[in-house]
Amino acid sequence: MNSSRPLRVAVIGSGPAGIYASDLLMKSGRTVEIDLFEQMPAPFGLIRYGVAPDHPRIKGIVNSLHAVMEKPNVRFLGNIEIGTTITVEKLHEYYDAIVFATGAVADRDLDIPGENLNGSYGAADFVGFYDGNPRFHRTWNLTATHIAIIGVGNVALDISRILAKTANELHTTEIPDNVYQTLKTNQATHIHIFGRRGPAQAKFTPLELKELDHS
Ligand SMILES: Cc1cc2nc3c(=O)[nH]c(=O)nc-3n(C[C@H](O)[C@H](O)[C@H](O)COP(=O)(O)OP(=O)(O)OC[C@H]3O[C@@H](n4cnc5c(N)ncnc54)[C@H](O)[C@@H]3O)c2cc1C
Structure with missing residues (x-):
């Protein structure tokens, strides 16, 4: 050269x-x-x-x-x-x-029975929606009242928090209007987070967990 x-x-x-x-x-x-x-x-x-x-x-x-x-x-x-x-x-x-430096842009299949049933989604899809990624859905069906989140990392807590907060609590952030309008229809009342091992193996940080404790 x-x-x-x-x-x-x-x-x-x-x-x-x-x-x-x-x-x-x-x-x-x-x-x-x-x-x-x-x-x-x-x-x-x-x-x-x-x-x-x-x-x-x-x-x-x-x-x-x-x-x-x-x-x-x-x-x-x-x-x-x-x-x-x-x-x-x-x-x-x-x-x-x-x-x-292409990162990890897509969900990895879990390869478990039922993974692709209606009402079952990878986290990247929902995150892509609420962060306004143009490659993802512009709306989301949020009529479910009971939601199961599989996995105990920070993304699980992010999703739980977004579903637990009201649309108006998130309106002060940079969420796009289509996300705000969709979150206003959120019916979630119970959010269950499933981990395959005990609390000692949870991957989320204490700070993120504390954030869920808001009134
Ligand atoms: C839901 C979620 C929440 C997170 N929250 C936090 C947090 O709160 N705090 C924190 O510290 N970290 C958080 N992270 C982690 C953080 O976002 C990642 O660690 C970081 O973005 C990784 O950087 P990266 O540059 O390796 O990859 P990315 O940020 O994924 O960047 C890779 C880029 O490459 C582009 N690309 C891919 N393929 C191609 C191609 N073929 N041609 C051209 N471009 C391509 C992609 O479009 C993308 O822009 C979170 C991650 C996720 C998924």
Whole structure:
């Protein structure tokens, strides 16, 4: 490679991993030019489309991510799905290096009987809805009164909290209007969270658990 020109890097995925990798590359001492490819129209990955809307402090990391993206040697290229819109082989023709930072965007099947029955959903679907991800449903049937949530991580608590809060409590957040209107129809009265082992193995943090205890 000709060392008189900048190192050209394609970073695939504009979540925190892709953006912090870009930041580190710029601090490496090499002159770099980075193209940040993103399949969604907007950056920040699951910080935008995963973190719950009532966690503004965590969503606030977009400010530091944005600062990295504003650097003149970083170019954001949205609406481009690598593997579909452009092949990885094609990228190799134009870049010296490729960084894959594509996260974990979809639910993993549990492979248990009944998993696909009506009324059974993966968490990513519901989170995608309430975080306004354009690839997910714009409305949701919230007429169920008794809800079972399988798994005891922070996402289980996020979903429980969103269902336990009133639409008006969430109206002060950045939820889109279609989500607010849908949450107004929420009929949930009982939310049960199922874990396969005991409290010692629960993966949620005490802070998230405490948040459920609101009046
Ligand atoms: C529901 C939920 C709630 C969460 N809440 C919190 C929280 O409260 N606090 C916390 O610290 N963490 C939270 N997390 C975790 C946090 O969001 C992730 O750890 C973090 O976003 C992972 O960063 P990442 O860059 O690896 O991946 P992502 O944020 O997933 O970013 C990957 C990016 O790559 C893009 N991409 C994927 N494939 C392609 C492709 N082929 N071409 C182009 N682009 C592509 C995706 O669109 C996405 O923008 C939560 C996660 C979820 C799912």
